Structures are given as structure tokens and as C-alpha cells.
Amino acid sequence: MKFYICREKSEPRPFKVAIIGAGPAGLTAAGYLACRGYEVHVYDKMPEGGGMVAFAIPEVRIPIRTVREGVRDLEKLGVSFHFRTKVVYDSPKELGDEWAEHFVSLERLMSEFDALLIATGAWKPRKLKVPGVELEGVYDALSLLHSIKMARIGYYSWDRAPDFKGSRVVIIGAGYTAVDVAIELRFLGAEKVTMVYRRSLEHSYAKAEIRKLISEGVEFIEHATPARILGEEKVRGVEFAKTKIVEGNVVMTDEHFVIDADVVAYAIGQLPTSPIKEIVCASEKMLEETGIFFAGDVITPRNIGTAIREGRAVAERIEEWLLRKAPRRVFPVAITGRLIVGVLGGKC
Template sequence: MQNLRFSTGFSKNFGGDKVKFYVCREKSGPKPFKVAIIGAGPAGLTAAGYLACRGYEVHVYDKMPEGGGMVAFAIPEVRIPIKTVREGVKDLERLGVNFHFRTKVVYDSPRELGDEWAEHFVSLERLLAEFDALLIATGAWRPRKLKVPGVDLPGVYDALKLLHHIKMARIGYYPWEKVPDLKGRHVVIIGAGYTAVDVAIESRLLGAEKVTMVYRRSLEQSYAKVEIRKLIEEGLEFIEMATPVRIIGESRAEGVEFARTRIVEGTVVTTDERFIVDADIVAYAIGQLPTSPIREVVCANEKILKEAGIFFAGDVVAPRNIGTAMREGRARAKEIEEWLTKKAPKKVFPVPVTTRLIGSVLSGKC
């Protein structure tokens, strides 16, 4: 098998020695409003930069020990080095953004990846009382679990957790003992998005002998198809039109049984044809779920929440790439500014009303 030389320039090329979340040409004078941002990922940091540049007092809360979100703690170091993220965050600090790291904002939040870093907890109600507007940009830190027999066998990992542990080890937060030994192994990746691509990169960098990616649709239907084609040219084995039905193994994963699929009117349909791919390590990358401090916010009327001064941006709304998340963060920041100047002074939704609104969301009465 040819030597794999996995490409590293897949995502947005930030260039230079820092990730520029926001470039402030000239800072405005101070404004009489305070904004709280929950989540220090690309969307939240871009919004923070815009609002701070416009003169607003901005406080960013994040459970992790430093800023960057998935960019800092999941994307491979060879793609976006942590030092470039740190420099971008320092720019925001110099702009006046106040950061509260290792701090998780809670309402009814279940435990999520990265919660072990939180040392302080702040209630959502407290932020609603202390700030004039709130931006929730907490991302999607909860992976979708693969629902097939054998998924709990040793050697089977959700891709996000695997990438997180590798990145945390690379930047010195975790010991390497927390990372599975991939040297000389056959890694089978289920899924064909950017997360799957990142697992392929890290697998080869950590010495995997063979990497196979399996997707239930065709390569052309993957939004990471450009990156995957590069990997195929460099030795990645790609199997399309197949979905897992069980993980094979007794004491640990030894292979995956797949069913061939076909597309019927845009829907993936499983056929009776089966085949097995041997594997030492199995990583499933089938998507992440939003991790908002308001667990059932998906049923809320976004317009009503905006009237209450509560805004959302980034992966907490729907999956985004880095560039899209940053653009959305800036767009939401502009909406927040408009809301502050037009509605906040009128106290349209005082805190008790906002709290009852959230309560109705959680009880499903929205």
C-alpha cells in the first residue's frame, strides 16, 4: 500500500500567525449596554469582536480553559495550530472583551463533552438579570450515537470525542494515555463529513497502517467530497453506498458488517446485500447535536426569543463550517446592536417575563 501523505489544507485558510475572529479598524466610544455571550467558538468570538469594537461591554462565558471552541479543541493541530487561535483570542482581550473560562452557564443542561473543565457555574437566569442581551453560541458538543449492536465494544469511538482527546493531548491538556494507540492499526471511519476527514488525518499521523471511510451515500453527495478526493489520491480507501448494521467482535471491535444502500427519491434505503470490513479501530462520525443551556430551545419561536433579547448563532442552531459560523456570529451581533438601540431601552421583556418565556419553552408550550 502506498504511503499516505494526508493533506492538511482542507478548511478555511486563515493565514498568518493568528485566527482573526474580528478585525476592528477603529473602536467606538462606550455604549450603555452589556452583552453576554455563551460559547467561545468562532460564532461567539466573532460576535464578541464586533460588539466590543462598537463600544459595548461584552462578557464571554465558556466551560473550556481557553477560547476557540471546536477550532481549538477538536480540529487537528496540523490544520489550525492552537497558537494561532490563542493569538486571535488575545486580540479580542486587547479590544476589551471580558472572558470567563472554565465557567458553564446552566439552566437544564445535561452533561456534555468538555464539562470536566468547568470549575464555576452561572445560571442563565442570572445572565438574563445582569445583561441587556444574550447570545447563545454553545455549539454542538454532543455526538450522535451510532445505534447498532456492538457499538459499546472497546475500540469503537465517536469521532468527536476521539478528535477531542487527540487534540487535547497534542496541546498538553491530556496525557497521551487517554488516546487510543492507532499505530499499525486498520481504522474504519463511518461517515464522510469534515469530522470524518479529520479522523482520517489524525489516524495516519498517529501511525495507522490503513484507513477506510464508509459512507451511506455516494461520494458526490458528501459536502466534504473535495477533501476526500485528496485523501483517496493519497491512499484512503473509500467505500460508498453502505451503512453499518453491526460491529463485530467479542472482547473488542474486530470488524464492521455493512449493508449496501441505494437512494430512492432522495432517501437512503438499505438492501439485503451484506459485506464485512475488518477493523481494529472504528470511529463513527454521523453528526453532533446542539448543546444549548436551554435544552428544548429547538421548539421555541425564534422571533419571540429575539424580542426577549435572546439570540442564537453557530452550530447550536445547525451544523456550520468555520467561515459560515463566523459570518453568522457577525450577523447576529448586528441584530443585537439593532435590538439594543431600538428595543432594550423600552424594557419590552423584563426578566420575570423572560424567565416565564423560557419556562414555557421547556414545558413544550411554544
């Protein structure tokens, strides 16, 4: 997987850039900047690069070997990687933190580098808020995919992944993450897979992939949203409410139905996970004035292609900033720190 193709590397330039996060956006930016002659260091809490591409997306879609090849290409270009290293400011705990062996403060990176790119992705799943979500057999899709992929590539024992053979699976959601869960659980022996979406199939940006799954035997139900998950200790089904679209909004109706299930996986989106807990007040532009940039899912979760394009675009903005403002040291580190505190306090 090529994150960036460098036709000819430029002469070294007197600037250092730190990139926090080794997903597609961060790796693409690293390739561009290294090719342009900048010293680039990439920090990531995971044991190797790739982000969600490496640690959640099924092997059948993107094999880990292609991701590793792309990271090796960047190493040959001169990018320095610091894996198992989490950059912290006011970071909450999130998926994958158990791999971090070293912790580096954001303040330290601000003092050592001329510019920072935060591309830490969206490692926190949105929680489904219905009765019964705590029952055995109910999973958030991201954590489920992560545990399966880590077993497939040898980081986890398969004992850590649930046994899905012969199970009836209900997947709530119709995005790429929901598609990935359907793919993985069918490979792992699920007997029946049903995807349920609160809108129509035409509203899903993964509709082409879902149509393929339907042709392979996956059931797809439109216009329904979960009302509660049924069971005592273990899940045995899901009660859904039919929905309708009113002025573009999803509205629950009084019509309900039940789908039997042994496993429920909800894929209703992820939340950005930045070392700065909250980025508010449209503060991205403000922080760019200090040399702190953002790219990828840490801004808004999106697909791989968009993240790669954004990584290239933000790398160009970083280069422009370095050549235009960094030599003047417009915002010393102490002022940057105070600015971040102001942003967190909503004082933009």
C-alpha cells in the same frame, strides 16, 4: 486566526452583552460588539477560547497558536473572558464539562446584562445505533478528536489517547469530522484507513478533502451503511449493508459485506448543546424579543466559515435590538424566565 478586525473602536455605549460560548460564532460576535463600543463578557466552560476549532480540529488544519492570537486580539479590544465557567439552566452533561470550575445561572445573566447570545456549539455526538457499538475499539469521532487534540496541545497526557500504530481503521461518515479522524489516525500510525459513506462521494460536502485523502491512500467506499459491529470484547470488523437512493432517501439492500477493523470511529453528526435543553416551536424569533439570541452550531452544526459569518450577522441584530428595544425594557427578566419555561413546555 482573525475572528473580527476592528478598524476603529467606537465610543463606549451604555449596554452590556453576555456571550455564552467562545467558538467562532461567539468570538466573532464579541469582536463586532466590542468594536462598536459595547461591554462584552464571554463565558465558556473550557480553559481557553476557540471552541471546537481549538479543542477538536487537528493541529495540521488549524494550529492552536493562531486561535490564541485571535483571542488575544479580542482581549486587547476590551472583551472580558470568563473561562472554566459553565452557564446552566437545565443543561445536561456534555463533552468538556470536566473543565468547568464555576457555574453561573442563565437567570443571573439575564438580570445583569441587556442582551444574551447563546453560541455554545454542538458538543454532543450522535450515537450510532447498531449491535456491537459498545465493543472496545469503537469511538464516536468527536470524543476521539477531542482527546487527541487535548493531548497535542498539552492538556491531556498521551496515555489517555489510544494507540493506533499498525491498526486497521474504519471510519463511518464522510463529513469534515470524518476527514479529521482520518488525518489524525494516519499521523498516529494507522496502517489502513477506510471511510464508508451511505451515499456517494458527490453527496459529501467534504468531497474535495476526501479526494485528497484517497490520493494519499485512504480507501473510500460509497453506498454502504453499518448493520452491526463484529467482535466479542474488542472490535474485529464491521458488517455493512449496501444502500441505494430511492427518491432521495437512503434504503438498505439485502447485499452485505464485512470489513476487518481494529478501530471503528463513527462520525454521523453532533447535537446542539445549549444551556436551554430544548429550543422548540421555532422559538428563536420569540426569544429574540426578550434579548436572547442564538448563533453557530447551537442552532444547526455547520462549518467554521458559516459560523463566523453568522456571528457577525447576529451581532448586528443584537445591536439593532439594543438600540431599538432594550431601553424600553419590554420583557423584564421574570417574564423572560416564564417565556423560556413555556417554550420548553411546547406552548409557543
